[in-house]
Amino acid sequence: MAELEKLWDKRNKKATGKPIYDLWLDNYLSLLKEYKQEEIIDLGCGGGCASLYLTERGYKVLACDISKEALSNTKKYIPGIKTKQMNLIEDFPFENESYAIIIADLSLHYFTDQETIHIMKEIKRILKQNGILLARVHSTKNLNNETSLLEEVDKNLYRRGEELRRYFDQEDVEKYFSIIGKIAYQEKSLKRQDTEKEKIVFEIKCQRSK
Numbered sequence: 001m002a003e004l005e006k007l008w009d010k011r012n013k014k015a016t017g018k019p020i021y022d023l024w025l026d027n028y029l030s031l032l033k034e035y036k037q038e039e040i041i042d043l044g045c046g047g048g049c050a051s052l053y054l055t056e057r058g059y060k061v062l063a064c065d066i067s068k069e070a071l072s073n074t075k076k077y078i079p080g081i082k083t084k085q086m087n088l089i090e091d092f093p094f095e096n097e098s099y100a101i102i103i104a105d106l107s108l109h110y111f112t113d114q115e116t117i118h119i120m121k122e123i124k125r126i127l128k129q130n131g132i133l134l135a136r137v138h139s140t141k142n143l144n145n146e147t148s149l150l151e152e153v154d155k156n157l158y159r160r161g162e163e164l165r166r167y168f169d170q171e172d173v174e175k176y177f178s179i180i181g182k183i184a185y186q187e188k189s190l191k192r193q194d195t196e197k198e199k200i201v202f203e204i205k206c207q208r209s210k
C-alpha cells in the first residue's frame with residue numbers, strides 16, 4: 001500500500017481546492033432519493049466531487065480513498081464527512097451486504113485484469129441485495145487524445161510513468177461490471193470546469209444480482 005499511497009498522495013496534492021463537480025448524478029436523483037437514510041460510499045473519492053454533490057443534497061456519505069491527501073481535502077471542504085483510507089486491491093473493510101449505493105467516479109480504471117475482477121467481486125459482496133453501483137470510467141475513445149501514453153501492457157491497459165490506466169470498450173464494460181449484476185450503460189462526454197479537455201466516459205448503472 002505504501003508505494004501506491006505515495007503515488008496517489010503526490011497526484012492528489014496537485015489537485016487541491018474546493019471540489020468542482022459536474023451534474024452526472026442528476027440522472028439518478030429519483031433513484032437516490034429512496035436512500036436518504038442510508039450511508040453512500042464514494043469509492044476513490046479524490047478531492048471529494050461526488051461526496052460534495054451528495055452531502056449538499058442531504059445524503060450521508062462515507063468518502064474512501066487510498067490517499068490521505070485526498071481524504072484531507074475532502075474533509076476540508078465537507079466538514080464532518082466520514083472518511084476511510086482503503087486500498088481497492090485489498091479486501092474491502094466492510095461487511096457483506098452492508099451498502100445500498102456505491103459511487104465510483106473515474107476511480108476503477110487503474111487496475112490489472114485480476115485486480116479489476118477482484119474489485120468488482122468486492123463491490124458485489126458489500127452491496128445489499130439489489131444494491132446499486134453508479135460508476136464512470138474512461139472510454140477507449142480517449143486514446144486518440146492521449147499522446148503521453150507509453151506502453152500497452154494488456155488489452156486496453158497502459159502504463160504511463162508509474163501509473164497504470166485502463167480504457168474501457170463496450171466488451172470491457174460488460175466483462176467487468178456484469179460480475180456485479182445487471183448493467184445499463186451509455187457513452188457520454190465529460191467536461192468539468194477544472195479540466196481542459198473533453199473526455200468520453202462510460203456511465204454505468206449496475207444492480208447487484210444474487
Ligand SMILES: C[S@@+](CC[C@H](N)C(=O)[O-])C[C@H]1O[C@@H](n2cnc3c(N)ncnc32)[C@H](O)[C@@H]1O
Pocket residue numbers: 004008009012043044045046047048049050064065066067070086087088089104105106107110
Ligand atoms: C481520477 S481520481 C477520481 C477522484 C474522484 N472520484 C473524482 O471524480 O474527481 C482517482 C482516485 O482514485 C484513487 N485511487 C487510485 N487507486 C486506488 C486504490 N488502489 N485504492 C483506493 N483508491 C485509489 C486515487 O487516490 C484518486 O483519488
